[in-house]
Structure formats: structure tokens, C-alpha cells
Amino acid sequence: MTGLTSAMIAYDMDTDEPHRATQPLFYGYIKDGRRGRTFFLMTMISALHNLSRSVGYAILAVVDLNLALKFFVGEVGFYLLYKIARRDFYWWLRLEGVLSVILSLLDRTLVKVITDFTGCIHLRHSLELGGLAYSSTMVWAQIFPFVALGWYEGGNKEQLQKLLISCFGVWLVLNGLFFCSIDRTFLRTFFTRKTGPQYICELFRTSTLDSAKFRTAFSKRRSFIAECEDEVKDWVRVNIERWRLEKPDWFKIDKIPDDILPAEVVAEEGGAKRRRSSIISVRSFVLKD
Amino acid sequence: MIAMISFNTFVQLVAVLAQNKKKGWRAVLKEGLITLLFLRPFVDAWRVYRKHDDSETATDSLTEMIVNKGIELAAESIPGCVLQCYVLLLNPSLGSSR
Numbered sequence: 001m002t003g004l005t006s007a008m009i010a011y012d013m014d015t016d017e018p019h020r021a022t023q024p025l026f027y028g029y030i031k032d033g034r035r036g037r038t039f040f041l042m043t044m045i046s047a048l049h050n051l052s053r054s055v056g057y058a059i060l061a062v063v064d065l066n067l068a069l070k071f072f073v074g075e076v077g078f079y080l081l082y083k084i085a086r087r088d089f090y091w092w093l094r095l096e097g098v099l100s101v102i103l104s105l106l107d108r109t110l111v112k113v114i115t116d117f118t119g120c121i122h123l124r125h126s127l128e129l130g131g132l133a134y135s136s137t138m139v140w141a142q143i144f145p146f147v148a149l150g151w152y153e154g155g156n157k158e159q160l161q162k163l164l165i166s167c168f169g170v171w172l173v174l175n176g177l178f179f180c181s182i183d184r185t186f187l188r189t190f191f192t193r194k195t196g197p198q199y200i201c202e203l204f205r206t207s208t209l210d211s212a213k214f215r216t217a218f219s220k221r222r223s224f225i226a227e228c229e230d231e232v233k234d235w236v237r238v239n240i241e242r243w244r245l246e247k248p249d250w251f252k253i254d255k256i257p258d259d260i261l262p263a264e265v266v267a268e269e270g271g272a273k274r275r276r277s278s279i280i281s282v283r284s285f286v287l288k289d
Numbered sequence: 290m291i292a293m294i295s296f297n298t299f300v301q302l303v304a305v306l307a308q309n310k311k312k313g314w315r316a317v318l319k320e321g322l323i324t325l326l327f328l329r330p331f332v333d334a335w336r337v338y339r340k341h342d343d344s345e346t347a348t349d350s351l352t353e354m355i356v357n358k359g360i361e362l363a364a365e366s367i368p369g370c371v372l373q374c375y376v377l378l379l380n381p382s383l384g385s386s387r
Contacts, residue, residue, distance in 0.1 A: 005362055050367070055374050093347055110359060
């Protein structure tokens with residue numbers, strides 16, 4: 001069931017047409033004629049990954065519950081430090097203040113746990129783990145149960161060893177079949193070092209549709225476009241009058257921050273009192289209601 | 290197991306808060322009730338199927354469903370798997386018919 005849910009997450013995201021249209025550099029690795037086979041392989045890979053990893057943690061817990069806890073805290077802590085060091089700790093949702101820290105911490109921890117235990121392929125996205133961190137996590141997750149077995153002294157150690165070796169062997173074969181069945185131009189997404197903000201700026205620069213550019217620039221955390229803010233400002237300045245006349249569905253002027261809009265447009269929209277699509281914070285939530 | 294289910298529900302309630310903040314308390318209460326009654330997977334799947342579009346929510350319905358599935362995995366399914374393996378290792382006789 002865990003493997004199925006993990007595969008379903010990756011499958012649903014990758015085959016969703018709007019995602020493929022707006023992020024063609026990331027979504028689309030599942031080939032149209034091979035959807036069933038790829039889904040089956042993803043389910044089996046996740047299930048086996050989950051089995052060996054769960055057995056590994058169970059072994060550690062039997063040896064010493066504190067040791068299992070230390071491993072867990074160590075793994076998650078190391079990952080959080082890695083994200084902080086790369087200035088990629090905050091999640092992409094447009095939140096602010098304490099809520100953004102709490103939800104980012106929660107997201108980063110939960111995503112790390114899901115990747116560790118299921119290898120959910122979608123989570124290699126730069127807005128989540130990132131390609132290189134994802135692949136490193138996969139390798140460590142396969143080594144980990146054997147490390148845990150080294151401490152184990154129970155009577156069924158040999159049986160466990162056979163189980164883990166079998167799991168690893170089948171997992172390896174299934175991964176080979178999986179990589180043969182997907183579109184190989186997406187292999188780089190499994191090893192990319194891009195952070196969330198770097199990915200968003202790249203997506204903004206490479207998108208050809210205005211709707212995709214708008215969504216990329218204004219549906220994520222403001223700090224994500226810091227690196228390409230001047231380009232976003234120029235693009236808005238050049239197109240804003242046309243959008244206001246044509247009023248396309250995707251154009252929501254309240255999503256554009258004041259300092260990105262030209263000053264005269266801010267004034268026409270009501271100045272400091274203009275309606276804004278906001279970022280969410282605990283304070284604003286309490287004050288509003 | 291009860292602790293895992295409770296943690297899952299709690300995290301999903303936090304997600305409801307973030308998702309529906311702009312819609313106010315009434316929407317948060319309604320969505321919170323859906324979560325508390327364990328109807329979240331059905332409602333999410335229905336909204337994705339109907340291509341439900343609500344410009345006031347923080348994310349689209351597909352992302353909301355994926356986030357909730359992720360929370361279920363991390364807070365309930367995965368700890369459940371580890372617990373089952375742990376119990377089987379402590380009591381190997383549970384896994385055999387002898």
C-alpha cells in the first residue's frame with residue numbers, strides 16, 4: 001500500500017497535462033505508450049525500498065531504541081543542515097513569519113522521511129529534495145539496512161541477511177528496467193544540484209508562454225525570484241498594459257507585489273490600499289478573522 | 290497506531306489551515322471537519338476528478354491531494370510499516386503458522 005501510494009504521487013504529478021505544459025524540463029519522463037508498465041515498476045521499486053528500509057530501522061530498534069532514534073535525528077538533521085547551507089530551507093508555499101518556518105520544517109522533514117522510506121520519484125524535484133540529494137538518499141537507504149544488520153545478534157540474522165540481499169538484488173533489476181522504460185532525456189533530473197530558487201528562475205527564463213511565466217514568478221515564495229527579479233520586473237513592465245486590456249484568465253494583478261509593478265499602475269490600482277493576493281502568516285490570519 | 294493516526298490528522302489540519310487561510314474561519318472549519326471525519330481522500334480525489342478550481346486556496350486541488358497523500362505516508366503508513374517489522378522481529382513466532 002505504501003509503495004502504491006508513493007508511485008501514485010509520482011505518476012499523478014508526471015502525467016498531469018498542466019504540469020507537463022508549464023514545466024517540460026521536469027515532467028514527462030513517463031512515456032505515453034508505457035504508462036502501465038512504468039507505474040507497475042515504480043510501485044514495486046517503492047514497495048521493496050520500503051521493506052528493506054523498514055526492516056533496517058526495525059533491526060536498529062531491536063538492538064537499541066536510542067540508536068534508532070539517533071540515526072533518525074542524524075539523517076534528518078544532516079539533511080536540514082544541507083538545505084540551510086544551500087539557502088534552500090524554505091518551502092515554496094507563499095507563507096510568512098512563524099507559519100513559514102513551521103511548515104517548511106514540517107515539509108522538509110516529511111519529504112525526507114517519504115524519500116528515505118519509499119523513494120518517491122517525484123520528490124527529486126528541486127523544490128523538494130533536489131536531484132542529487134534524492135539519488136544520494138537512495139544509495140544510502142539501500143546501504144543502511146546492512147549497516148543496521150552489523151549490530152544485530154539475533155538467531156535469525158542469516159535469514160534477515162538473505163531477505164535484505166534479495167530485496168536489494170530485485171530492487172536493482174527493477175531500477176534498471178525502470179530507467180530503460182522512461183524517457184532518458186530526464187535522467188539529468190535525477191542528478192541536478194539546483195536549489196528551489198535556482199529552478200524557479202530557470203523555469204521563468206525558459207518558459208515561452210506568458211501564463212507559465214506568470215505562474216512561475218508569482219505563485220511561489222517571493223524570495224524564490226530574488227535572483228531574476230530584474231528580469232521579472234522588465235517582463236511585467238513591457239506586458240502589463242496589454243494584460244490589463246486583454247484580461248487573460250491567468251492574469252491576477254493582485255498577485256504581483258507593489259515593487260514589481262510600475263509605480264503608475266500601482267497608483268491606478270488604488271495605491272497602498274490596492275487588493276493584494278497575499279502571503280499567509282499566523283498574524284494576518286488571527287487579525288483578519 | 291492511534292498515535293500515528295492522531296499525528297497524521299494533526300498535520301493534515303495544519304495543511305488545511307495553510308490551504309484555506311484566505312477563505313476565513315468558516316472554510317477552515319468545514320475543511321477541518323472533512324479531515325476529522327477521515328473523508329479527506331474522497332473529497333480530494335473528487336475535486337481532482339471534477340477539476341475543481343478555487344483561486345482563493347493556496348494550491349490547486351492536485352497539489353492538495355498530493356500533499357495529503359504525502360502526509361499520510363510520512364505520518365501513518367511508514368511508521369506503521371516500521372512498527373510491524375519491529376514487532377515481527379521481537380516475536381518471530383507471530384510470522385509463522387507453527
